[in-house]
Amino acid sequence: MTPPFRWTVRITGGLSVVALSAAVWLALFVAPPDAVQGDAQRLMYLHVPVAWLAYLAYGVTALCSLLYLIPRTRSMRWDNLAGASAEIGVMFTALTILDGSLWARPVWGIWWTWDARLVTTTVLLFLYLGYLALRRVPSSTDARARRSAVVALLAFADVPIVHLSVIWWRTLHQQPTVLNPELNPQIHGVMAVTLLVSVIAFTCLYAHFLLRRFHLARLETRRDELILQLAAQPELAHSSMLAGAR
Amino acid sequence: MSDVSYIVAGFVLTFVTIVGYATSLRSRIRRTERLGTTEAADHVEWSA
Numbered sequence: 001m002t003p004p005f006r007w008t009v010r011i012t013g014g015l016s017v018v019a020l021s022a023a024v025w026l027a028l029f030v031a032p033p034d035a036v037q038g039d040a041q042r043l044m045y046l047h048v049p050v051a052w053l054a055y056l057a058y059g060v061t062a063l064c065s066l067l068y069l070i071p072r073t074r075s076m077r078w079d080n081l082a083g084a085s086a087e088i089g090v091m092f093t094a095l096t097i098l099d100g101s102l103w104a105r106p107v108w109g110i111w112w113t114w115d116a117r118l119v120t121t122t123v124l125l126f127l128y129l130g131y132l133a134l135r136r137v138p139s140s141t142d143a144r145a146r147r148s149a150v151v152a153l154l155a156f157a158d159v160p161i162v163h164l165s166v167i168w169w170r171t172l173h174q175q176p177t178v179l180n181p182e183l184n185p186q187i188h189g190v191m192a193v194t195l196l197v198s199v200i201a202f203t204c205l206y207a208h209f210l211l212r213r214f215h216l217a218r219l220e221t222r223r224d225e226l227i228l229q230l231a232a233q234p235e236l237a238h239s240s241m242l243a244g245a246r
Numbered sequence: 247m248s249d250v251s252y253i254v255a256g257f258v259l260t261f262v263t264i265v266g267y268a269t270s271l272r273s274r275i276r277r278t279e280r281l282g283t284t285e286a287a288d289h290v291e292w293s294a
Binding site: 028042047050098099212 | 253267
């Protein structure tokens, strides 16, 4: 890790801890309970940011995949970044569904229903689980990166469907409060500030995880290249083992 | 269960997942950094 990269990782990590602490304090002790849903609505301060982060993570994956597919910008860096972001996106999508389920139980009286928003989000989770599985299929580096990039772009088509599902179909899930078609957020005061702090905190966390996962992807690529290099030149393997023994 | 139980469950689940992922990333990075060369050499030895 180069020193500027290491410092960026540390700064985003520190910012995440501070911002997440502030978000939890605001969500649990400062924001007022909702007039209709009561305290259960406090789960919004987790559910909305993790859902936003899943969108962002898949957006980054799609953008990096596109950059890989364009011959002028093709670089393994984009493929590594796309894979790193998708893995984080999968974690945030799973959290979106689980937090949503915990919020649905006291408010709707059920853990799960075959609602358009819930189903399209679950489809999104499985699409990117498939994408991550595809990345592990043994192949040449370029072939793997190329087919993963195509699948990532196809899978991203589900993101706008998830977001617009509550507008297109009659659903139990509430309509968009902040990113609604009128661009007129139906939230104000302390609740809006708490949600904003929470979104910023989770975005810092995403940036921190992305940098670390990207670093890991580069290490794995380097290790795989070394394996190929050593397999092609057994005498290098011998000297490498001797160096390791020393 | 009261609303508080669901809130506690949601916050605990989220932060345990985040800490778990951070820990997993750290150990994967350390393992790849430490064993990269050795694994490569082992691989060649086994496939030879």
